[in-house]
Amino acid sequence: MKTMGMLLSASILVLFSGAHAYDGKPAPMVASEAPKELEGVGIDEKLGGKIDLSLKVKDDNGQEVTLGSFFDGKHPVIISPVYFSCPGLCNFHLNGLTDALKLMDKDWTVGKKYKLLSMSFDSKETPDLAAKKKETYIKLYERPEAAAGWHFLTADEPTVQAITQSLGFKFKWDEAAKEWAHASAAVIITPDGTISRYLPGIMFNPQDIKLALNEATEGKIGSIVDNLVLYCFKYDPHQSKYTLAAFNLMKVGGAVMVLVMVLWLLPFYIRSRRSKNNTAGR
Incomplete structure (x- = not known):
């Protein structure tokens, strides 16, 4: 019986080993590994x-301008590398x-409180193509007045490299797919x-955009309500969005409670002062 058990065990091991024998093919990629096509692609936040605002780009009218021409020292700018x-x-x-x-x-x-630059990182693209893309998205936006503040830019290869490197935006040409492999962020x-x-991704929360723009100007372009909201929220890089700042919210709540108490007690204080004045006048 003991010999029979040993033979049975050995047979199972042989069968198991055969099922997992090396077949000369590369091992499958595990979930934690990035596809080869995406190596060197991503965003290193800086x-x-x-x-460099002195870099020269071409706007959607084909005019060569400096990047700094879109910055007025008062309003923030959104750059979308595409x-x-x-x-x-x-x-x-x-x-x-x-x-x-x-x-x-x-x-x-x-165009009112900020500008938006959709910047092509393909140096072969032309202002004509940029103009067509702008026309499409201004129509989609349904606010024609935004055309003065939303610019679609192109540039030569050294300028593209300088801008994308300063943004930490990494991309590369995928020869098999015949397209650029890249990430996405505003x-x-x-x-x-x-x-x-x-603000990474392809879906955006309007409140996050407002908070980020207001944050970029230290609260100078938002209303009192916008600034209060900014005070109560902080950016969470793990969730890629703004979340409630509990401590700041508690401070605001405490201030509101004090204000309510003051307003509630104020009539009693006024009546008390009047009563004392009337008594003193008799």
């Missing part, structure tokens, strides 16, 4: 870094951004060209 002939991700990004902007108040129309830039915040 918060606090500066972009390429205009992209068959997928860039369109999803621009569509998502446009949908979020449409949900924002008219006071937050592109980058918030302060009025002086400092990188303030990254």
Whole structure:
């Protein structure tokens, strides 16, 4: 019996080993590994870094201008690195951004409190293509006045590399797919060209955009309510969105309670003062 058990065990081991024998093919990729096509692609956030505002780009009218011409020292700028002939991700990004902007108040129309630069990272693309893309998205945005503040830019290869490197935006050509492999994000830039915040993805929350823009100007472009909301929220990089700042919210709540108490007690104080004055006058 003991010998029979040993033979049975050995047979099972042989069968198991045969089922997992090396067949000369590469091992399948595990979930934690990135596809080879995406190696070297992504975004390295460079918060606090500066972009070179002296770099020259071409606007959607074909005019050569400096990047600094879109910065007035007072209003923030959103930069969206895309390429205009992209068959997928860039369109999803621009569509998502446009949908979020449409949900924002008219006071937050592109060009009023901030500017938006859709920058092509494909140096082969032309201002004509940029103009067509702009026409499409201004129509989609349904606010024609935004054309003065939403610019679609192209540039030569050295300029593209300088801008994308300063943003930490990494991309590469996928020869098999015949398209660029890249990530997606809207980058918030302060009025002086400092990188303030990254909003990654293709879907955007209008409130996050407003908070990021207001944050980039230290509360100078938002209303009192916007600034109060900014005070109560902080950006969570793990969730890629603004979340409630509990401590600040508690401080605001405490201040409101004190104010309510003061307003509630004020009539009693006034009546008490009047009563004393009347008594003293007799």
